[in-house]
Amino acid sequence: MFNDRTISFIGGGVMGEAMIRGLVEQKLVAPDRVVVADPWQPRLDELGERHGVQVTRDNGEAAEAGQIVVLSIKPQSVGAVLPQIRGRLRGDDLLLSILAGTPIRILADGSAHAPVVRAMPNTPAQIGRGISVWTATPEVSGRQRDEARAILGALGREIFLDDERYLDMATALSGSGPGYVFLLMEALIDSGVHMGFPRRVSEELVVETLRGSVEFAAQSGKHAAELRNQVTSPGGTTAAALYHMEKGGLRTVVSRGIWAAYQRSIELGRVGDERGKGGAD
Template sequence: MAVKFGMIGGGVMGEALLSRLLKQGLYRPSDVVVSEPVAARRDYLQQEYGVSVTASNGDAASATDVLMLAIKPQIFDKVTAELQSKGLMERPLVLSILAGVALDKLSAGFEGYPVVRVMPNTPAIVGQGMTAIAPSDLVLPEQVELAKQIFAAVGEVVEVPEYLMDAVTGLSGSGPAFVALMIEALADGGVASGLPRPIAQQLALQTVKGTAELLQDSGLHPAQLKDRVTSPGGTTIAGVATLEANGFRSAVIEAVKAAKQRSEELGQ
């Protein structure tokens, strides 16, 4: 069987990418093989998507087009040692979504391969992800475009130099948790003000979603939108003043910086 797209690891993020790639027709099920150690997971992926599944990482690494690494960073050395022992002949484009694993380590594990370090985030699961890519020197321009095309299947894509990947991790990688905390806090504020929990949750979710879409579609700077909503002596400016008094913006900034620093530490 001719394998174009191989994936090592069939977890949640890998499945999100796989499902979108198949749905958009970038690859056919017959083009894909997924290696996964858990038998029940292999059975599920085969039944759900019609792809070939295997317990052998070497089978997935025989892909001629793309090899996706969707494993835990802790087992990277074990997986690459296994592949190196098999003496694989193909040199597909390697796309790694392993958090904290730098290009130099990826390139050492896949010597001679074109390698792209990738940082997606969890909204990719619903096709609304934000992905940053950093290619190695061996990656050809058309392969960079292929990597962008693949991750565009689950959202937006930007290319950055690798030294910015820890900052990307701090912002868009960790950011969904920060946004989730804000949504939870908005809903809690609604409950504290007398709203039933389900209604408060619905209001908070749609307010955040709608605001993000408005900013994206209009091209407004967030400060411009904030100014449009804050009428003199009104309710919104009273709330904004309270947020400022409690260091809301500085807390978010420091959270991103702390997550970036931790990403740096994990990559050492």
């Protein structure tokens, strides 16, 4: 799909590499049509050797080289990076950002570039099982939308929404979601060890229980409450456990935690706005 296009990545971290791996392994782009910019030379050497991509420490050089420029840096670095690529993108280039909590207005103003896609993937993208929520400015063409969809599709599933406010919600729910799942896994595994299981056995039981439950829920098409009721016999072991979890406020704690993540994403956008303005002046 990208035979005549060069894709540049500003930032060679975990998510950037996941996108590169997906694109190259699915043969959507040739390795020599991928450019990666990162300040850490050992990381660049690693990426170049592992994936056969071009590398540079110059963000502006990478931006000029690509028709599609992917921002895969830390949100805290946006104020320093945007001035480095400002004026380097051509009018028909696409800027695609996976920065958490960084609004499109910051990206467009800081880069002086209107065609912008903002996306929020999550960490299962590293194995091609992620899900990304994304939106685009009106200046993004139909071809560019297809390209954005293909890039994000290399990470797993993707959902387009035309209202940017959903991106902060997605950051809190699906973007940070794996962290919540890993915490639950940790608690379940530790509970198994507390009862007397060897940790290795407890880990296998928990991982397979979660994997099977999620796949069963996806295939069944039933509401989570209905599935829960199916395994909760009156007066049984599951009912006893769920009673204490509900009594302990599990739902409230989860809801408050996700709301805090949502508010933090919005706050990061405000902080980034100040940094973006400072960098662009």
